[in-house]
Amino acid sequence: MSDDNVSLVIDGRAVSAPPTASIIQAFSLSGGALVSNVGCMGQGVCGSCRCMVRRDGSRDVTMELGCETPVEAGMQVAFVSYFQPKRPHVYDLEALTDSWQILDAMDETFPQAKSCRHCGGCDRACPRGLDVQKGVEYAVLGDVQAAREVFTECIMCNLCTLACPERIRPNHLGLFIRRALAALTLRPQELMRRLRQIENGTLTVDTSTVDDTRS
Numbered sequence: 001m002s003d004d005n006v007s008l009v010i011d012g013r014a015v016s017a018p019p020t021a022s023i024i025q026a027f028s029l030s031g032g033a034l035v036s037n038v039g040c041m042g043q044g045v046c047g048s049c050r051c052m053v054r055r056d057g058s059r060d061v062t063m064e065l066g067c068e069t070p071v072e073a074g075m076q077v078a079f080v081s082y083f084q085p086k087r088p089h090v091y092d093l094e095a096l097t098d099s100w101q102i103l104d105a106m107d108e109t110f111p112q113a114k115s116c117r118h119c120g121g122c123d124r125a126c127p128r129g130l131d132v133q134k135g136v137e138y139a140v141l142g143d144v145q146a147a148r149e150v151f152t153e154c155i156m157c158n159l160c161t162l163a164c165p166e167r168i169r170p171n172h173l174g175l176f177i178r179r180a181l182a183a184l185t186l187r188p189q190e191l192m193r194r195l196r197q198i199e200n201g202t203l204t205v206d207t208s209t210v211d212d213t214r215s
C-alpha cells in the first residue's frame with residue numbers, strides 16, 4: 001500500500017486509495033463488491049453511483065457521482081440506494097397529436113408541479129449542478145423549450161425526486177417534456193430515410209469488410 005494513499009470511509013468501510021482514484025474505484029480497490037450503485041462505470045451518464053459526501057472539516061453534505069468524484073483524505077461517503085417510484089407516471093405520447101395539447105397533458109400528469117415552494121432542495125441535490133427548480137418553474141409557466149434545455153443533461157439519478165417535499169419528481173417532469181417535444185418534432189432527415197429503407201427492404205449492407213475470423 002502506497003504512503004501517498006488517502007484514508008476515507010465509504011459506506012462504513014475504512015478505505016485507503018490513491019488520490020487519483022474515484023470513490024467507486026476506491027471502493028472496488030478496498031475489496032468492496034460493485035453489485036449496485038454502478039452502471040456506466042465512469043461515463044457519468046447513468047446516475048447509479050449517486051452518493052452523499054462529507055469532507056473533512058466540513059459540516060455540509062453534498063450529493064455527488066461516485067464515479068466522477070476523486071477521493072480525499074477524511075472523506076465520508078454513503079451511497080444512495082436505488083428506489084422504485086411508488087407512483088409511476090403514466091402517459092401516452094401517441095395521444096399527443098398537436099403541441100397545443102402539451103400543457104394540458106403536463107398539468108394532468110404532473111399536477112404537483114404548480115405547488116413548487118421554491119425551497120431549492122432539488123438544486124442542492126443535483127450532482128449535475130442543473131438549475132432544476134428553474135426547470136420546474138419554466139414548465140409551470142408553459143415555457144417547455146426552456147424547461148427542456150434545463151433537463152437536457154439530466155442523468156435521471158432521482159436525487160431531486162428524493163429531495164422534493166412536494167413530490168413533484170422534477171426529473172420525470174423534465175423527461176416528459178423532452179419526450180413530448182421529441183414526439184412532436186420532425187425527426188432527423190437521415191434517420192427517417194434510413195428507417196424507410198429498412199422497412200421497405202432496400203437497405204443494402206456491405207459485409208465485405210467484416211472480419212469473420214473473430215470468434
Ligand code: SF4
Binds near residue numbers: 128132153159160
Ligand atoms: S435533475 Fe434530478 S435526476 Fe436529473 S441529474 Fe439532477 S438530481 Fe439527478
Ligand code: SF4
Binds near residue numbers: 115123136
Ligand atoms: S425541491 Fe420541489 S418544491 Fe423545492 S424547489 Fe425543487 S421542485 Fe420546488
Ligand code: FES
Binds near residue numbers: 050
Ligand atoms: S456509474 Fe454511471 S454515472 Fe457513475
